[in-house]
Amino acid sequence: MEQMITAVMSLAAIGSGLGVVLGVAARRFAVEGDSRVEEIVAMLPAANCGQCGFPGCEGAAQAIVEGEASPTCCPPGGKVVALAIAGHLGITLGDDDMEEAPKIAVIEDAICIGCTKCYRLCPSDAIVGAMKQLHGVFAEACTGCNQCAEKCPTGAITMQELPATAGTWVMPKPPMAA
Amino acid sequence: MAHVVIPPIRRLLTRWGIHPDSHKFPAAGLDIVDAGLPPLLVLPLSQQAGAPARAVVKVGDHVLRGQLVAEAVGHVSAHVHASTSGTVLAIGDAPMPHPSGLPGQGITLRPDGLDRWAPREVEPYPINLAPEEIARRVAAAGVVGMGGAAFPAAVKLALGQRSGIHTVILNGSECEPYLSCDDRLMQECAGDIIEGARLLLRATGAQHLLVGIEDNKPDAIDAMKVAAHPYPEISVVRIPSRYPMGAERQLIHTLLGVEPPAGGRAADVGVVVHNVGTAAAVWRALRHGEALTERVITVAGGAVAAPRNMRVRVGTPLSWLVERAGGLTREPARLVVGGPMMGVAVPDLDVPVGKGASGVLALTAAEVGEREPSACIRCGSCVVACPVGLMPLEMANRINAGELGQAEDIGLRDCLTCGACGYVCPSRIPLVQYFAHARGELMARERERKRLDEVRELTEARAARHEREAREKAEMHARRKAERAAAQAAEAAAKAAATQEESA
Amino acid sequence: MNSPVQASPHALSRRTSGHIMALVMAALVPATLAGFWQFGWPAFCLWAVTVLSCVLAEALCLQWSGRRVAPVLSDGSAALTGWLLAMSLPPWAPWWIGVLGGFISIVIAKQVFGGLGCNVFNPAMVGRTVLLVSFPVHMTQWVSPQVLAQGTDLAQAIAIGLNGGIPDALTSASLLGHVKTELGRGLPLVDAMHGFLPEQSMLGLRAGSLGETSALLIGAGGLFLVFKRVIGLRIPIGFLAGLCIPAAIAHAAAPQAFLPATTHLLSGGALLCAFFIATDYVTSPSAPFGQWIFALGAGLLTWLIRTWGGYPEGVGFAILLMNAATPLLDLWARPRIFGRRIGGKPLDARRAREVTR
Structure with missing residues (x-):
């Protein structure tokens, strides 16, 4: 009997002690917003x-x-x-x-009419060109966001994968062992 | 010649490495022959470590042997010279010895068969030149490390001058199986190598020169000892045969007993290592004014009829070399440029050899071995074999799980990709491929991250510009409005005044 | 270019996993044959049943998990596990002990973790320990080797295997078990050791499992593996040192209460464990320093359990405990990287420079 009381009492003490700690912590370290x-x-x-x-x-x-x-x-x-x-x-x-490789915008020279729509839209200034002149894409700055391709009146812009070169090639991961 | 011996205790304590079957004969026992001029040469623009060179000739130009056709770009790069006289047929993508099998930039040359040299600057006593002048002429001759890594030799010399080198090591270990080009070169051109080594000593300002040669090449050791005899600062040292003894840091440790710190250069401990072939090329460049247009290459492998060491023009396609070695006796399972441990497997015989290629191997299926990987049994052979003290199995496990960062934490950057672990693995796990993949992937991610950061900056700059433009527009608008209002008010006032005057 | 990437190295050593397993089995052959010769047909039948059930269990697991059966089975790891398990069982144990042990070893200790190379605990030792804890009576009934004189034919062996139970006249305690009982009764060690001679242990003329009777042949098999570079010397030496050094010290301090080091060395599964069990690649550390800690720890634990534990033999428990520590040892006791300090920081270039001057 005495043992049981000791056990119950000690567990109760531990529980309430931890409860108080948690409660205080919840108040003190509360985060506003994420x-x-x-x-x-x-x-x-x-x-x-x-x-x-x-x-x-x-x-x-x-x-x-x-x-x-x-x-x-x-x-x-x-x-x-x-x-x-x-x-x-x-x-x-x-x-x-x-799985998907990153894509960038590519302008088809023959169809581009130089309307500058894409040039004005590009969020990262990756398209260069002027009114009535052929536009070009600066591949390093293109994020492939597709906004220019959507707005191109002649459909001259397509999203294409960057071709692999010896400089950017990465050794593929070996297949899993049997 | 001072007598230097590796202390036996250092030999005993060296536990790393492997002893692969050497396969050096019969090529190692036969003298070097000239491979001759192929019908077409392709000079790769990226045959040195560092940045690719930039072509300075046009299609249709006639060039002479030793004439500059592509110049170094940036600090770590090397010139490329025409390896014979002829006409430039094309500049652009050509098949290249690269593990991906992707083409690279190259200059295609049709030899005219006359093999006429461009004017050469002959120097009877190059040892009297100033160190800076030696480095300059080495750079002008486009000399790169001939051991395989093809690091521009002049860059190494310049590094050495800056960091106070006391010892130059000539690497004659040639630890890769099959290859015997350095062995033959040391036997046949020991004098050139020693003279070139003295030039390297002068260029770096070092006091000692050690030539490390593995003890499986006794003839080369003898020849080099004879050639080095008159010079007290040069010592020829027998070193134990094990792979990868020719790795720079491992060689320094074996010869001098010091470990170059990780992440630094050998020059940090006052040492610089050059290949014996590089020393010979330096001698030819300074004494005879010859640019680096040819090198010795071992053509060997079970599928080659008559393995041989050949003096080969830079840019010669593999097909020509194999033909000169008697052709193929059977279909090779793998074609390799370089040694079997670290060389590059190429898809076909069209690719040319560059300045750094020490071997061309056509290996049979039996030599390549059965490669079906099975589960890792954690035998630890790779840990014992690793010359750097890594745990390849743990690294491969982490890479397999996609934890590239963790693999880096346990030493991915220290890996030499020497292939000792992959050679011994009883489960045939492509360990080196794991490491190459992880490194490539980490580099690609770093590149991509940098690019995204730049793009982000551009985007933010654009947003800020738009905001500013809008604000300016609004301000302008407001100002105009105010002006107009003021003008109207003034007009009204004037009108009012006029009417008052009228009425008055 | 669609051909698969051919990564370096373009040459391979000839040794494969299958070769390694075959060499280990070859090293076990002499001791096993000696055991058959001593304990007769029942021992052979038990061995065969155990090995077969291990192979069968492996095949079933592979089939069930949809992996290719033939190439994985051909590496021989399941057969080796069964062999080692059989070496640690009482030679006249009933067959169901072997079958159960085999299935526990392969299914619970190996395939549940993901198959070869993924298990944390040594499968053979898991099998043996589970059997020992579950069936203490069957697992401690040793047959005395004098049986040889009386001879058993195959029919008798099958009867023993199917029905179990050794005639009382033929049972005998193993040395360690006997000593534990006698010491427990308060008898001095000299009396307890009466009748056990070291020569017997060497030659194997005493009761015990296949793997413990002939210390000489087990040791020879182990040295064969060392010579063939299948195993290193670190783990065997470390294990035996961890067992013998505390034993020798304790025996010197109180010869009446503690067994001498030679007895520890030659009895129980000490040698089998040192050369064949502790050196199991999968469940032991792969780096040198970790191997020393692992082996010394296993040896010390064996001595502690043998001396003060409830069971006379502690090898199995000691190995399992150190197996649990193996992943940590592999993480913490990595070799020093060339050009770096133990912590991973690069060496000091200036100091290295001074050395070379």
Whole structure:
């Protein structure tokens, strides 16, 4: 009997002690809003292209933090951004999640009429050119956000994969052992 | 010649490495022959470590042997010279010895068969030149490391001058199986190598020169000892045969007993390592004014009829070399440029050899071995074999799981990709491929991250510009409005005054 | 270019996993044959049943998990596990012990973890330990080797295997078990050791499992493996040192209470364990320093369990405990990287420079 009382008493004491600690901690370290959203926004390419299906990069960040969207939902950011976000939020990405190679805009010379629509739209100033002149894409700056291709009146812009060169080639991962 | 011996205790304590079947004969026993001029040469623009060279000739130009056809770009790069006289047929994509099998930039040359040299600057006593002048002429001759990595030799000399080198090591270990080009070169051109080595000593300002030669090449050791005899600052040292003895840091440790710190250069500990072939090329460049247009290459492998060492023009296609070696006796399972441990497998015989190619191998299926990977049994053979003290099985596990960062934490960056682990693995796990993949992937991600950061900056700058433009527009609008209002008010006032005057 | 990438190295050593397993089995042959010769047909039947059930269990698991059966079975790892398990069982144990042990070893200790190379614990030792804990009576009934004189034919062997139970006249305690009982009764060690001679242990003329009777042949098999570079010397030496050094010290301090080091060395599964069980690649660390800690720890634990534990033999438990520590040892006791300190920081260039001057 005495043992039982000791056990009950000690458990009760431990429980209430921890309860108090937790309660105080919850009050003291309460976080207003979710700081993670801002941190994720800072990681996204800020093109506000809408390819993810959310209103702007902030909307996407909100959705990723809430778990409604995968970190891989941003095509312009690609693998690098997805991995950074996943690492930040502690999510593991599968190997197959990022199968698609990044694409960039390519302008078909023969069809381009030099209307400058794409030039004015491009969020990262990746398109160069002037009125009535052939436009060109600066591949290094293109995020592949697809906004120019949507607005091109002649359909001269297509999204294409970057060709592999010896300089950018990466040795493929060996297949799994049997 | 000073007598230097590796202390036995250091031999005993060295546990790393492997002893692959050497396969050096019969090529190692036969003298070097000239491979002659092929009908077409392709000079790769990226045959040195560092940035690719930029072509300075046009299609249709006639060039002479030793004439500059592509110049170095940036600090780490090397000139490319025409390896015979002839006409430039094309400049652009050509098949290249690269593991991806993707083409690269090259200059295609049709030899005219006359093999006329461009004017050469002959220097009877190059040892009297100033160190800076030696480095300059080495750079002008486009000399790169001939051991395989093809690091521009002049860049190494310049590094050495800056960091106070006391010892130059000549690497004559040639630890890769099959290859015997350095062995033959040391036997046949020991004098050139020693003279070139003295020039390297002068260029770096070092006091000692050690020539490390593996003890499976006794003839080369003898020849080099005879050639080095008059010079007290040069020592020829027998070193134990094991792979990868020819790796720079491992060679320094074996010869001097010091470990160059990881992440730094050999020059940090006052040492610089050059290949014996590089020394010979430096001598030819300074004494005879000859640019680097040819090198010795071992053509060997089970599928080659008559393995041989050949003096080969840079840019010669593999098909020509194989033909000169008696052709193929059977269908090779693999074609390799370089040695079997670290060389590059190429898809066909069209690719040319560059300045860094030490071997051309046509290996049979039996030599390549059965490669169906099975589960890792954690035998630890790779840990024993690794010359750097890594745990290849753990690294491969992490890479397999996609944890590239963790693999980096346990030493991915220190890996030499020497292939010792992959050679011994009883489960046939392609360990080197894992590491090459992880490194490539990490580099690609770094590139992509940098690019995205730049794009981000552009985007933000554009957004800021738009905002500013809108604000300026609004301000302008407001100002115009105010002006107009003021003008109207003034007009009204004037009108009012006029009416008053009228009425008055 | 669609041809698969051909990564370097373009040459391979000839030794494969299958060769390694075959060499280990070859090293076990002499001791096993000696055991058959001593304990007769029942021992052979038990061995065959155990090995077959291990192979069968592996095949079933592979089939069930949809992997290719033939190439994986051909590496011989399942047969080797069964062989080692059979070496550690009482030679006249009923067959169901072998079948059950085999299935436990392969299914629970190996395939559940993901198959070859993924298991944390040594499968043979898991099998033996589970059997020992579950069926203590069957697992401690040793047959005395004098049976040889009386002889058993195959029919008798099958009867023994199916029905179990050794005639009381033929049972005998193993040395360690006997000593534990006698010491427990308060008898001095000299009396307890009466009738056990070291020569017997060497030649194997005493009760015990296949793997413990002939210390000489087991040791020879182990040295064969060392000579063939299948195993290193670190783990065997470390294990035996971890067992013998504390034993020798304790025996010197109190000869009446503690067994001498030679007895520890030659009895039980000490040698089998040192050369064949502790050196199991999968469940032992791969880096040198980790191997030393692993082996010394296993040896010390064996001595502790033998001396103060409830069971006379502690090899199995000691190995399993150190197996659990193996992943940590592999993480913490990594070799020093060339050009770096143990912690991973690069060496000091200035100091190295001074050395070369």
